[in-house]
Structures are given as structure tokens and as C-alpha cells.
Amino acid sequence: MRPKDPLLQFTDKGIYCEKGGFFIDPWRPVDKALITHGHADHARWGMKNYLSTPITEAIMKYRIGADINSESIGFNHKKRINGVHVSFFPAGHIPGSAQILVEDTSQRWVVSGDYKVIEDSISEPFELVKCDYFITESTFGLPVYRWRTDEEIFGELNQWISENIENKINSVILGYSLGKAQRLLQGIDNSFLPVYCHGAVYNMNEVLAAAGMDLNDYKPITRDTPKDELKGRVIIAPPSVLGTPWLRKLKPYKTAMASGWMTLRGARRRRNADKGIILSDHVDWPGLNATVKAVEAEHIYVTHGYSDIYVQYLREQGIDADVVKSEYEGETDTE
Ligand SMILES: [Zn+2]
Numbered sequence: 001m002r003p004k005d006p007l008l009q010f011t012d013k014g015i016y017c018e019k020g021g022f023f024i025d026p027w028r029p030v031d032k033a034l035i036t037h038g039h040a041d042h043a044r045w046g047m048k049n050y051l052s053t054p055i056t057e058a059i060m061k062y063r064i065g066a067d068i069n070s071e072s073i074g075f076n077h078k079k080r081i082n083g084v085h086v087s088f089f090p091a092g093h094i095p096g097s098a099q100i101l102v103e104d105t106s107q108r109w110v111v112s113g114d115y116k117v118i119e120d121s122i123s124e125p126f127e128l129v130k131c132d133y134f135i136t137e138s139t140f141g142l143p144v145y146r147w148r149t150d151e152e153i154f155g156e157l158n159q160w161i162s163e164n165i166e167n168k169i170n171s172v173i174l175g176y177s178l179g180k181a182q183r184l185l186q187g188i189d190n191s192f193l194p195v196y197c198h199g200a201v202y203n204m205n206e207v208l209a210a211a212g213m214d215l216n217d218y219k220p221i222t223r224d225t226p227k228d229e230l231k232g233r234v235i236i237a238p239p240s241v242l243g244t245p246w247l248r249k250l251k252p253y254k255t256a257m258a259s260g261w262m263t264l265r266g267a268r269r270r271r272n273a274d275k276g277i278i279l280s281d282h283v284d285w286p287g288l289n290a291t292v293k294a295v296e297a298e299h300i301y302v303t304h305g306y307s308d309i310y311v312q313y314l315r316e317q318g319i320d321a322d323v324v325k326s327e328y329e330g331e332t333d334t335e
């Protein structure tokens with residue numbers, strides 16, 4: 001059942017807590033914003049005050065500006081804001097990503113942000129938080145989306161790389177520069193290190209390393225990198241390099257595109273990569289359903305992704321649910 005006097009409301013600026021006087025991941029400038037994680041559709045420019053985990057704060061200072069007015073809070077700490085309590089719990093999505101619990105004496109709300117329940121090598125593992133009202137993403141909320149373990153995924157990827165090395169071909173792996181790129185870096189067999197990185201990936205690695213993350217050996221590709229240094233190497237770059245002169249300089253190479261969307265053959269073709277790696281930062285179909293049940297909420301609110309279809313499905317299972325319109329973008333491949 002929906003609450004009569006909801007602690008969180010859905011407004012045209014984003015998820016709003018009137019009692020606390022703050023928004024969560026707003027998409028328009030507001031005074032006080034609690035931010036679940038550093039991806040650009042959740043951590044936006046123009047807020048007077050930001051509150052997030054320390055790693056997300058470091059990412060925002062790099063992406064939005066070093067001079068933003070921000071505060072950080074560790075996982076599992078409670079903070080009182082105007083009569084409500086807020087706390088951040090690991091969302092397992094990317095480094096620093098959080099679900100935000102907002103509670104007062106009568107209601108507990110969890111805003112999932114983006115999340116993933118299977119563990120990877122870089123994100124703090126997802127923690128289930130029971131609540132009365134759960135706001136979940138549904139980026140991959142269809143039965144076709146089921147992820148394999150990192151062990152299986154990287155076993156196959158490392159095999160592909162070693163074949164390329166035998167043939168003195170560069171292995172260019174394409175993944176979003178925040179999250180995906182570091183997960184790729186950590187999953188690559190140690191004998192293939194150092195990994196060479198595109199500037200966007202290199203800079204993000206530097207931000208995360210400065211924030212305390214222990215990453216595998218990586219090097220930037222710069223104008224001065226000698227061409228014969230790049231033979232039979234592993235290179236990580238954002239998908240936007242496909243079809244650019246930057247990529248052509250790495251010849252001979254093969255490309256592999258890492259994304260949850262690689263599940264669908266059509267997406268693989270459109271991307272023009274030699275290989276698709278199904279690797280996602282978002283919860284898959286079984287994980288989504290398990291989580292929605294396990295939080296034991298009275299009502300589920302579903303945002304980005306297949307929200308209409310998923311709400312329909314939940315109602316058929318006897319679970320109260322509504323679609324919530326938002327301006328979040330799901331899994332981005334475009335940077
Ligand atoms: Zn995200």
C-alpha cells in the first residue's frame with residue numbers, strides 16, 4: 001500500500017524529502033542533494049550542497065568541480081537532517097555507490113540508486129536493507145537479462161586476450177570510464193599487466209586510486225607512447241573511441257565491448273565491436289526479483305528501465321508497485 005503521508009515524494013526536480021529539506025539524485029539544481037553515486041545521470045551539476053560517500057565525493061569533485069560544496073558520510077552511519085535520519089548502504093554498483101535509507105519514527109524508505117547484487121572486484125558488496133517503501137531501478141528488468149559470475153566472464157575474456165597476444169594483436173576493451181573500466185582492469189590476468197588506458201579511463205583511475213582504491217598496474221596512452229610499445233597489449237578505452245583516429249593508431253587490434261546490452265545480438269551488431277562481453281553494473285532479472293521480495297516493503301516504486309513492464313509483472317505477483325518517472329538513463333555506453 002502507498003503511504004498516506006509519504007516521507008519521500010516524486011517531483012519534477014527529483015525524489016524529494018520535504019520534512020528533511022533535501023532531494024536524492026535530483027536532475028535540476030536544488031539546495032541540498034544526497035547523491036547515490038558518481039554516474040553523470042545521478043550526480044549532476046548545480047546543487048548548492050552535496051552529501052555522498054567519500055569515494056562519490058572524490059568522483060564529483062573531479063567531474064563536476066573541485067569547488068563544489070560537499071560533505072561525505074561513510075557507509076552505515078546515521079545522520080540527522082531536520083528530524084529525519086539518513087544513512088548510506090553499499091549498492092554494489094560502482095565504487096562508492098550507495099542506497100540511501102531515509103527514515104523517521106513512522107516510515108523507512110530506501111532509494112536504491114543503481115545497484116547490483118552479484119559481487120565484483122571493485123564495488124563494496126550490496127547490502128540488503130529492509131524497508132517499508134523501496135524505490136528500485138529496473139534497467140535490466142526482463143527475464144532475458146541474467147549475468148554470469150565475474151570468474152566465468154573474465155575466464156573467457158582472458159582467453160581471447162591470450163589468443164590476440166599470440167598473434168601480436170592489441171586487445172582493445174571498451175567500457176564506460178567509471179566503474180566498467182576499473183572492473184575490467186581488475187579482472188584481467190596479472191600476466192597481461194600493465195594495462196594501457198585511454199585518457200578518460202586513466203584520469204578516472206587516478207581519482208579512484210587517490211581515494212584509496214588499490215588498482216592493477218595501468219599506464220596512460222599519450223602522444224609520446226612509442227608505437228612499438230603497443231604490440232599485443234591490453235588497452236581499455238571508452239566505447240566512444242570506435243571509429244576514431246585514436247583507435248586506428250592502435251592497429252593491428254581487435255575490439256571487445258563490455259556492456260549489459262551485449263546480451264542482445266542486435267546491440268552487438270550495431271556496436272561494430274569484434275566481441276561482445278556481457279558485463280553490467282546493474283542488477284539482473286533474478287537479482288531484481290530476489291531483492292524486491294527480500295526488502296519486505298509494502299510498496300515498490302520502479303524507476304528507469306523497463307519500469308512499465310516490470311510494474312505490471314509485480315502486480316501480477318501480488319506485489320504493490322508503481323512506476324515513477326525519472327531522468328536517470330540506465331546503463332550508459334556512450335562515454
Ligand atoms: Zn549508475
Ligand SMILES: [Zn+2]
Nearest residue numbers: 114328329330
Ligand atoms: Zn542510473
